[in-house]
Amino acid sequence: MKLATLKNGRRDGQLVVVSKDLSHAVTVGDIAVTMQQALDDWATVAPQLELVSQQLNLGQRSDAIDFDQNACLSPLPRAYQWVDGSAYVNHVELVRKARGAEMPESFWTDPLVYQGGSDAFLAPRQDIEMGSTDWGVDFESEVAIITDDVPMGCNAEQGLEHIKLLMLVNDVSLRNLIPAELAKGFGFYQSKPSSAFSPVAVTPDELGDDWRDGKVHLPLITHLNGELFGRPNAGVDMTFDFPTLVEHAAKTRPLASGCIIGSGTVSNYDRSAGSSCLAELRMLEIIADGKPSTPFMQYGDIVKIEMVASDQSIFGSIEQTLIHYTGS
Amino acid sequence: MKLATLKNGRRDGQLVVVSKDLSHAVTVGDIAVTMQQALDDWATVAPQLELVSQQLNLGQRSDAIDFDQNACLSPLPRAYQWVDGSAYVNHVELVRKARGAEMPESFWTDPLVYQGGSDAFLAPRQDIEMGSTDWGVDFESEVAIITDDVPMGCNAEQGLEHIKLLMLVNDVSLRNLIPAELAKGFGFYQSKPSSAFSPVAVTPDELGDDWRDGKVHLPLITHLNGELFGRPNAGVDMTFDFPTLVEHAAKTRPLASGCIIGSGTVSNYDRSAGSSCLAELRMLEIIADGKPSTPFMQYGDIVKIEMVASDQSIFGSIEQTLIHYTGS
Numbered sequence: 001m002k003l004a005t006l007k008n009g010r011r012d013g014q015l016v017v018v019s020k021d022l023s024h025a026v027t028v029g030d031i032a033v034t035m036q037q038a039l040d041d042w043a044t045v046a047p048q049l050e051l052v053s054q055q056l057n058l059g060q061r062s063d064a065i066d067f068d069q070n071a072c073l074s075p076l077p078r079a080y081q082w083v084d085g086s087a088y089v090n091h092v093e094l095v096r097k098a099r100g101a102e103m104p105e106s107f108w109t110d111p112l113v114y115q116g117g118s119d120a121f122l123a124p125r126q127d128i129e130m131g132s133t134d135w136g137v138d139f140e141s142e143v144a145i146i147t148d149d150v151p152m153g154c155n156a157e158q159g160l161e162h163i164k165l166l167m168l169v170n171d172v173s174l175r176n177l178i179p180a181e182l183a184k185g186f187g188f189y190q191s192k193p194s195s196a197f198s199p200v201a202v203t204p205d206e207l208g209d210d211w212r213d214g215k216v217h218l219p220l221i222t223h224l225n226g227e228l229f230g231r232p233n234a235g236v237d238m239t240f241d242f243p244t245l246v247e248h249a250a251k252t253r254p255l256a257s258g259c260i261i262g263s264g265t266v267s268n269y270d271r272s273a274g275s276s277c278l279a280e281l282r283m284l285e286i287i288a289d290g291k292p293s294t295p296f297m298q299y300g301d302i303v304k305i306e307m308v309a310s311d312q313s314i315f316g317s318i319e320q321t322l323i324h325y326t327g328s
Numbered sequence: 329m330k331l332a333t334l335k336n337g338r339r340d341g342q343l344v345v346v347s348k349d350l351s352h353a354v355t356v357g358d359i360a361v362t363m364q365q366a367l368d369d370w371a372t373v374a375p376q377l378e379l380v381s382q383q384l385n386l387g388q389r390s391d392a393i394d395f396d397q398n399a400c401l402s403p404l405p406r407a408y409q410w411v412d413g414s415a416y417v418n419h420v421e422l423v424r425k426a427r428g429a430e431m432p433e434s435f436w437t438d439p440l441v442y443q444g445g446s447d448a449f450l451a452p453r454q455d456i457e458m459g460s461t462d463w464g465v466d467f468e469s470e471v472a473i474i475t476d477d478v479p480m481g482c483n484a485e486q487g488l489e490h491i492k493l494l495m496l497v498n499d500v501s502l503r504n505l506i507p508a509e510l511a512k513g514f515g516f517y518q519s520k521p522s523s524a525f526s527p528v529a530v531t532p533d534e535l536g537d538d539w540r541d542g543k544v545h546l547p548l549i550t551h552l553n554g555e556l557f558g559r560p561n562a563g564v565d566m567t568f569d570f571p572t573l574v575e576h577a578a579k580t581r582p583l584a585s586g587c588i589i590g591s592g593t594v595s596n597y598d599r600s601a602g603s604s605c606l607a608e609l610r611m612l613e614i615i616a617d618g619k620p621s622t623p624f625m626q627y628g629d630i631v632k633i634e635m636v637a638s639d640q641s642i643f644g645s646i647e648q649t650l651i652h653y654t655g656s
Contacts, residue, residue, distance in 0.1 A: 078584055080406045080447035114514040115443040119408035119584035153655055174580060186442040187515015193581040252502060253521040256406055256447035327481055
């Protein structure tokens with residue numbers, strides 16, 4: 001089934017079940033008012049939502065409304081945990097290569113993750129407001145999962161069962177703030193502003209055989225200002241599958257329902273597939289030409305992120321314009 | 329006023345107003361069911377809670393119940409953001425000195441913070457369950473604030489107005505996992521398991537003159553297995569006050585209501601005050617003797633963290649025993 005959160009003037013919005021073709025939706029306030037509420041009681045709630053989904057897709061819901069992606073908040077407008085992996089290790093290797101640094105061998109066996117801010121996600125079609133383009137504003141196109149409650153010490157095999165929903169992410173990054181911030185030793189903070197998620201989150205079964213081995217085997221398509229920027233396959237060169245990321249995240253603490261885990265920038269060794277962030281393209285330019293020729297995002301730039309199967313958008317599309325923040 | 333969250337079998341517990349002497353409480357479900365709900369609508373809700381608080385402290389609430397700190401969850405049992413500073417820079421300097429490293433001069437002017445996990449906080453009297461003492465389990469006694477909605481770009485002066493509640497934290501840390509994790513470059517994740525907060529959160533006015541300059545000017549008292557471990561003054565040697573931490577956190581993104589910001593381990597140059605974590609004591613031992621003589625926490629060890637004014641515990645006490653986690 002497919003789920004979304006519509007704007008309703010409240011912080012957590014209104015949970016809706018969305019039709020497979022993203023044309024219609026049904027509000028389900030009698031089952032769960034918000035996405036978090038559904039996830040908090042998933043075992044009970046999911047079958048009820050599934051029934052609505054079946055009826056909706058059979059055209060049997062007279063209460064169906066037109067579904068408008070522009071009316072969506074992120075599926076979880078705010079979350080209790082957002083942890084982002086860097087599972088496409090070839091991307092990390094490339095970034096290091098561009099600055100002439102060796103990548104530790106352990107990066108191939110020990111997942112790299114960072115704890116992200118999760119209290120104020122952007123809506124999928126919301127402008128990215130930023131105080132300065134000098135900060136090096138970049139998008140990162142990624143796949144993410146949402147879990148139910150995961151006990152501490154959960155292994156990957158068990159972790160697979162805790163993956164309840166899939167969605168896409170734009171993990172907005174401020175590239176020029178990263179070097180100084182990481183040099184301080186405590187990881188990202190100011191260099192990772194609010195992320196945005198796809199309008200729709202889907203249960204893994206919606207992907208059929210494209211969800212296997214804990215990975216999504218489909219191209220992740222990014223357009224910048226209307227031109228194709230990249231379409232690397234999210235199932236290729238993903239060194240750590242999602243269940244392994246769940247295991248890593250749960251090693252020393254439990255994960256609570258609604259925990260979002262990201263894949264990191266999707267990236268293939270086959271560079272003809274293009275990239276999922278400007279930084280990667282710039283690294284390739286540095287390796288080829290000694291310097292980057294593509295700038296980071298400028299005000300007015302529009303990034304679009306989606307995934308398509310059988311000509312049907314699965315998650316709807318993230319579409320965001322960078323604009324100048326001048327105060328609230 | 330003083331607020332707490334009682335266990336009621338639900339994830340977010342039951343908000344109560346607590347008397348100044350921590351003896352009684354009143355449930356306020358007609359005003360706000362949970363702490364997050366109160367914070368989401370603080371401007372409207374706070375005056376109503378304040379009225380209950382006044383009545384309770386005058387003995388005018390016939391619905392008052394006995395207040396039991398053991399029945400508390402953390403004031404926010406789960407939160408949308410937990411960002412922890414390292415505002416007592418002398419502590420950072422000491423850690424570096426013990427390993428023979430220079431601390432960058434910028435650490436005195438640019439706050440160091442990390443994004444913590446916030447989906448599964450421990451209760452104030454809950455055991456710390458950990459899979460291995462080889463991980464180097466340590467406590468960190470800290471002060472924390474809770475904000476309402478803070479706009480992106482908020483400065484420190486404005487930030488002061490957004491500080492709505494104060495509480496204490498035990499920022500549990502796994503010292504032996506930290507070096508390898510920080511070496512990966514993305515900050516803490518596995519090395520920072522679930523934190524616990526004091527039973528009670530208080531509005532700044534409860535501290536009177538002890539809350540000034542954006543700092544809490546009282547000793548933070550830590551006992552380990554019943555013996556005084558440290559009582560450094562939280563208002564002394566705090567290089568970055570809380571409003572400055574708010575400004576830092578809000579530079580590139582807004583902070584949403586219920587954002588928790590920690591001070592980092594409270595530490596004074598006057599070492600006779602003792603320490604707020606085992607790591608600091610071990611660093612002092614390394615500097616004095618070439619090696620540490622105090623071990624990290626062992627199973628059965630009990631840490632107690634509190635703050636007292638006029639012989640009255642302000643926040644109640646965090647009291648946690650380290651036990652062996654053997655699976656859920």
